[in-house]
Amino acid sequence: MIQEALQEIQRGTAEIIDNERIEKLLKGYLEEGKTYTVKAGFDPTAPDLHLGHTVLLHKLATFQKFGAKVQFLIGDFTAQIGDPTGKSETRKKLLPADIAKNAESYKEQVFKILDPEKTEVVFNSEWINPLGASGMLELTTTFNVARMLERDDFEKRYKGGVSISISEFIYPLLQGYDSVHLKSDIEIGGTDQKFNLLMGRHLQRSYEIGKEQAVLMMPILEGLDGVQKMSKSLGNYIGVEDEPNDMFGKILSISDALMWRYYELLSDKTLKEIEAIKAGVEDGSLHPKKVKEDLAQEITARFHSDEAAQAAKAEFDKVHAKSQIPTDLEEFAFEGPIWIAKVLHECKMEPSTSQARRDIKQGAVKIDQQKVSDEQLQLESGEYVLQVGKRKFARVKVR
Template sequence: MKQISSLQHVELIPESTIKTIEAGKKMLIKFGADPSAKDLHLGHCVVLFQLQKLQEMGHHVQFIIGDFTAKIGDPTGKSETRKPLTNEEIAINAKTYQEQVFKILDPNKTTVYYNSEWLEKLTSNDLIQLAAKYNVARMMERDDFEKRFKQGQSIGIHEFLYPLLQGYDSVILKSDLEIGGTDQKFNLLVGRHLQREYQVGVEQAIMTMPILEGTDGVKKMSKSLQNHIAIDDEPEDMFGKIMSIPDVILQQYISLLTDESAASIKQKTQAMQEGSLNPRDIKVELGQYIVKRFYSEDRARDAYNHFQTLFKKKEVPDDIPEIQIGSAISIANLVVEHKLLPSKKELYRLVNQGAVSIDNNKITDMHETLKESSSILKIGKRKLYKIILAT
């Protein structure tokens, strides 16, 4: 039996939960994610990797896809009201989440739920009773709500409902433990409170994990901030993004995304600070570890070789994707038709940053037309495409 010592960086409420986890009795462990974006990323993996360890200890995961709560949008850490998603966007993202989560979790020890199954059935009376279980004073203890209130910024009534609805999931599922990032602590405790109020016979314990910073080294990893590493990224992109992270957050990435011991991490950190170990070498090791975990050892080696060719030798790799076009086309239309970027808006942003080039010439107009029979299109630091104009 694995001991709780193998679960690093956790905070448990109550602390006596350690004994329950180690006792061997199967626990129902809840983890929820709103499908607010198309892909899961390494920020989600901090929790998912710990859930994987808990499954190895014999526990069962209740994975909740928040297709109903996504219509509100989690206000946690937000300085303004979130824009609600459409039903179509939620459905597409939810399907992706369900597929991607099993790259990490054991499907035989996981039950997937959509919280619309029970939240859509709530009557007006049910909702009033739920709202009566909590008060505004407690709700305003949340840092984000308190800051917005003091700054005179809008707080929607529907945002108060979010933690109540997330907590109600725990009432329905009678979860023994809920896990989430440290920023979710308030919401998780609401679930524990509601289980007590509804007298469901269990009060879930709370396990929180540190938040992984994005590749900018400043803010929480998030697709909306364009500082994320998606678990469905191509190996070359995944490896390249790992190589781009600031040295100052390298220790955090190793601690939260690998099984390396605290003693080993401390030794490496000290060696980097003393100058006897190059941070680049540690990034190479981490990049290959991450790619191997989601793909294979061969793909990890290929990603490293691709990076070496592209950045160290400054050559164009032989294996870059080719795109054949039948006639002259604008860069904007090419990007949209072949889905090279999520949107023209993203292309516009990159063009303004000087991050798009044709044959090493920076593009200043996204509507510029590709006319050459063969061109190399570079988008950002890592995306290369060979554009071939059929004659």
């Protein structure tokens, strides 16, 4: 049983530090019913989560199956500094009101995956604010500047003459101090967080709390393009709160190769089940499209419902397989005549009029299911169904 639990916990991981400690904690639970704590921190820098964030949430849920109490840490204090990981310049400071709003949004979203009875939601302002000046100074004595500059992104910025604020040096210390205060047994994070995660182990030794947390790192999930990490700013993300039809369609748009990575990191199917599905695709008994549809339905149902996932599949089949128009279209009204590129931008189907013109040139824009070729087209009075690509539709009335 311990080996089966370890296999599930190690599934999809990029690196584990102190695997022996994790095995010991699992053994304590399975043989004696002892619980343990697993921490993961999220800075509420945006109001919504995407599937890239849920890679960690799924791993937390796996730990909950095997006796863990999850410490879901919302970094309301550290968000004011901004995690410098991977950043080429100092981040802009967030306003406290935005942080509070985003934090509440996170709390609503995470319990679509985590068991609330086995989760403690904590805010690091609760123990960092009381540290005060003397406590903060004591914290800074636990690490030196030379070692801080060994961190890859700091080293690059220092050598490149790019500014690094003192607060950015303090960020990893504060993340590590979270582990001191919470006395975490395990901390998980992305591979880009290795320096910060190891800081927790270092500070637990420095503050002599009687334990050193194990560290488990998950790979960064690629976005819809299959190349860059999933990111809202890159537009290659699938949001936890995306509408069912959008979520279903986006998942079906990923490549067949990327599909297996999503299965491993996001699906509730066991590794044996996934291997059986892979074998079916390889021997031709299963079609990759059907396998991808199953994944899209599973994920859409998780964040919405089985009924919503089934409806999304039916709508997708209707629109894409049969080239029909969706049932529910958002409607917009304009005074005419009006330039087609401006309409597409105003309807939020295109990020700019320039992009609209490029898509028209590439044949990606349709009016009433007919391709548009004139990028200077003026829409006269009437009612139109506009389409960009395979998934974006709008009903437009021009007066």
